[in-house]
Amino acid sequence: MEMDWGMKNRISRIIQPDGRTVMLAVDHGYFLGPTSKLEVPRKTIEPLLPYADSVMLTRGVLRSSIRADTSTPIVLRVSGGTSVIGESLANEGITTPIVEALRLNAAAVALSIFVGTPHERQTLLSLSNMVTEGQSVGMPVLAVTAVGKELEKRDARYLALSCRIAAELGAHVVKTYYCDNFTKVVEGCPVPLVIAGGPKLETEMDAFKMTYSAIHEGAVGVDMGRNIWQNDNPIPMIKAVRSIVHDKATPKEAFDLFKSLKGKKK
Numbered sequence: 001m002e003m004d005w006g007m008k009n010r011i012s013r014i015i016q017p018d019g020r021t022v023m024l025a026v027d028h029g030y031f032l033g034p035t036s037k038l039e040v041p042r043k044t045i046e047p048l049l050p051y052a053d054s055v056m057l058t059r060g061v062l063r064s065s066i067r068a069d070t071s072t073p074i075v076l077r078v079s080g081g082t083s084v085i086g087e088s089l090a091n092e093g094i095t096t097p098i099v100e101a102l103r104l105n106a107a108a109v110a111l112s113i114f115v116g117t118p119h120e121r122q123t124l125l126s127l128s129n130m131v132t133e134g135q136s137v138g139m140p141v142l143a144v145t146a147v148g149k150e151l152e153k154r155d156a157r158y159l160a161l162s163c164r165i166a167a168e169l170g171a172h173v174v175k176t177y178y179c180d181n182f183t184k185v186v187e188g189c190p191v192p193l194v195i196a197g198g199p200k201l202e203t204e205m206d207a208f209k210m211t212y213s214a215i216h217e218g219a220v221g222v223d224m225g226r227n228i229w230q231n232d233n234p235i236p237m238i239k240a241v242r243s244i245v246h247d248k249a250t251p252k253e254a255f256d257l258f259k260s261l262k263g264k265k266k
């Protein structure tokens with residue numbers, strides 16, 4: 001189906017002319033509370049905004065902590081309703097209606113789906129409804145293939161299933177995890193894929209290698225959080241990730257860039 005201008009325009013604000021994107025994920029508080037290094041959202045987010053192609057957050061942090069004259073496109077998280085100390089992270093609903101995303105001038109909305117859980121139906125129908133509403137107003141929908149606390153679910157078989165279902169229900173972009181045999185996930189998903197970083201990895205090089213592999217195996221970019229802002233040098237980190245996503249840097253080149261930027265800071 002030919003997309004209307006508004007939809008195309010919004011997607012082009014997220015996925016850059018080179019077909020790639022570095023999204024900055026700072027929505028963690030919606031179920032984790034004051035996550036380490038994101039305790040004061042404005043302090044963490046503001047310095048990184050110039051280097052992010054978009055920023056993914058909730059309406060509360062957007063209104064309280066982001067200047068309205070920012071030029072960084074907003075990807076608004078619209079699902080939630082659960083917490084890390086509650087019974088099940090999968091029991092999410094829609095927290096923010098699409099009309100509010102329009103009022104906030106969002107470039108896209110994002111929601112999680114929890115395939116294989118007792119709540120898969122409600123989260124998948126939420127996705128479907130959000131796509132229907134999004135289509136009618138020109139708002140792209142990013143589906144996050146969430147795994148809740150079960151991080152071991154991040155294998156190609158499960159993620160390929162979740163990503164394909166998200167695409168079938170109409171998601172315009174899908175966010176998933178990098179995994180072994182990632183090409184299987186990419187091949188089965190007919191819409192652009194971005195990867196989350198997941199919990200902070202042991203070294204910067206681990207994050208650069210994961211980014212590089214994901215891009216080379218077909219992801220259009222990253223929607224990364226903790227591996228950027230939980231690092232002691234978040235700006236060098238996001239710039240180094242950008243060099244892989246946008247400038248064809250190898251993990252080693254990204255690491256050299258990280259080290260030199262980090263050195264300059266001191």
Ligand code: R5P
Nearest residue numbers: 025028196197198224225226
């Ligand atoms: C997704 O549902 C989370 O809220 C984060 O947006 C996502 O996990 C990306 O952040 P990180 O790179 O820290 O995993």
